Amino acid sequence: MFKKILIANRGEIALRVIRTCKEMGIKTVAVYSTADKDSLHVRFADEAVCIGAAPSRDSYLNIPRIIAAAEITNADAIHPGYGFLSENAEFSKICEEYKIKFIGASPEMINKMGDKATAKATMEEAGVPTVPGSKGLLKSLEDGKKIAAEMGYPVIVKATAGGGGKGMRIIKTEADFKKGWDDARQESGAAFGNDALYLEKYIEEPRHIEIQIIGDSDGRACHLSERDCSIQRRHQKLVEETPSPFITDELRDAMGKAAIKGAEAIGYEGAGTIEFLVDKHRNFYFMEMNTRIQVEHPITEEVTDFDLIKEQIKVAAGEKISGKNYYPKLFAMECRINAEDPSNGFRPSPGKIINLHLPGGKGVRIDSHVYAGYVIPPNYDSMIAKLIISGQTREEVIVRMKRALEEFVIDGIKTTIPFHIALLEDENFKAGNFTTKFLEDFDFSKI
Numbered sequence: 001m002f003k004k005i006l007i008a009n010r011g012e013i014a015l016r017v018i019r020t021c022k023e024m025g026i027k028t029v030a031v032y033s034t035a036d037k038d039s040l041h042v043r044f045a046d047e048a049v050c051i052g053a054a055p056s057r058d059s060y061l062n063i064p065r066i067i068a069a070a071e072i073t074n075a076d077a078i079h080p081g082y083g084f085l086s087e088n089a090e091f092s093k094i095c096e097e098y099k100i101k102f103i104g105a106s107p108e109m110i111n112k113m114g115d116k117a118t119a120k121a122t123m124e125e126a127g128v129p130t131v132p133g134s135k136g137l138l139k140s141l142e143d144g145k146k147i148a149a150e151m152g153y154p155v156i157v158k159a160t161a162g163g164g165g166k167g168m169r170i171i172k173t174e175a176d177f178k179k180g181w182d183d184a185r186q187e188s189g190a191a192f193g194n195d196a197l198y199l200e201k202y203i204e205e206p207r208h209i210e211i212q213i214i215g216d217s218d219g220r221a222c223h224l225s226e227r228d229c230s231i232q233r234r235h236q237k238l239v240e241e242t243p244s245p246f247i248t249d250e251l252r253d254a255m256g257k258a259a260i261k262g263a264e265a266i267g268y269e270g271a272g273t274i275e276f277l278v279d280k281h282r283n284f285y286f287m288e289m290n291t292r293i294q295v296e297h298p299i300t301e302e303v304t305d306f307d308l309i310k311e312q313i314k315v316a317a318g319e320k321i322s323g324k325n326y327y328p329k330l331f332a333m334e335c336r337i338n339a340e341d342p343s344n345g346f347r348p349s350p351g352k353i354i355n356l357h358l359p360g361g362k363g364v365r366i367d368s369h370v371y372a373g374y375v376i377p378p379n380y381d382s383m384i385a386k387l388i389i390s391g392q393t394r395e396e397v398i399v400r401m402k403r404a405l406e407e408f409v410i411d412g413i414k415t416t417i418p419f420h421i422a423l424l425e426d427e428n429f430k431a432g433n434f435t436t437k438f439l440e441d442f443d444f445s446k447i
């Protein structure tokens with residue numbers, strides 16, 4: 001087993017990894033930017049190394065500085081968390097070269113799954129159903145138009161390098177094609193330095209349902225059931241739950257089997273997520289694979305008794321999985337608490353937290369790095385806490401979530417808490433009746 005793990009990340013996920021390492025008796029190294037010097041991950045790690053200034057490219061995205069920090073502290077592995085360098089093939093490769101174990105996917109795997117058009121082609125070849133669309137990248141605007149006409153509108157053009165909902169546009173008619181194409185290329189070029197696009201049939205009112213998988217170095221994979229992430233704003237998740245109120249036992253088995261087939265076809269090692277869109281007839285289509293731990297992983301932990309970070313570390317150290325699949329024994333839901341103002345278009349609201357009270361009680365888990373007096377830097381992601389609730393039934397989870405949100409006090413900044421309370425009062429949400437379009441029609445004036 002590893003003796004010392006460096007966590008190449010910040011915020012709640014850095015703290016989350018440190019917690020598991022402590023329980024496993026593994027020493028930890030935090031890295032931090034000057035903006036994060038007062039952050040809890042710095043305080044809770046055994047050692048901490050400042051790696052640069054606030055902008056991510058000078059710190060959390062700066063590979064030479066992170067490798068130097070691992071070398072001087074003698075860390076034998078690096079956990080990248082999510083975001084930043086977690087799906088960066090070059091970083092994974094450099095870790096390999098320096099004989100530091102990267103607790104994540106191999107460079108080859110990241111390359112294969114990180115390019116979304118290649119990932120789709122690979123999964124299709126493995127026999128996993130995929131969203132109908134272009135075979136690979138679009139060669140030109142004309143090529144895109146031709147494929148869209150054959151397929152029928154609406155379509156969606158997507159950045160092959162995409163992530164976080166960026167670089168995609170829904171196109172409803174041929175007359176709108178050029179604008180959608182130009183906008184998606186512009187956005188993906190700016191965000192990823194790669195403006196190559198592919199095209200998919202736009203699935204009307206789908207659910208976003210993903211399967212958590214774990215694979216080991218023998219090439220064996222198992223699944224840990226699904227997470228329903230359909231509550232999204234601008235293609236970004238805000239609430240996740242498991243089991244999905246839409247999924248039947250047969251569908252879970254079919255999707256689980258498809259996810260395992262995909263993972264085993266590529267020899268996937270570690271924790272990963274296979275994302276699917278599910279249409280109203282319960283047909284499911286592979287959309288993309290994430291080769292890292294995800295923000296919403298705790299809901300799976302709450303219903304299966306797994307510590308997914310521990311599983312990642314064990315598999316990276318060469319341990320084998322049992323090969324058994326895992327099914328939800330409870331119900332769980334996560335609300336992302338962001339420093340954003342939901343009554344003002346979710347505008348970011350960084351600043352100082354004057355007063356903080358965290359909810360507690362049965363079935364309440366909070367993963368967060370903030371405390372009273374903490375100043376949220378404007379440089380990074382706006383998520384400041386994850387409120388994760390578990391219970392015996394979905395109804396119990398909803399009631400418990402609402403009372404926990406009402407107990408939550410965060411003074412000094414605006415947060416998404418009022419939005420979550422309004423959502424939990426919505427009759428359609430309570431009935432489990434929603435798709436990825438749900439928030440487009442949501443009445444935000446009632447917040």
Ligand code: ADP
Nearest residue numbers: 131162163164165166200201202203208235436
């Ligand atoms: P990213 O990698 O940026 O997160 P995804 O490919 O995972 O992008 O898509 C994000 C969201 O966009 C999905 O959860 C879904 O809501 C929507 N979406 C993507 N592709 C389609 C499609 N073909 N039809 C309908 N909605 C889609």
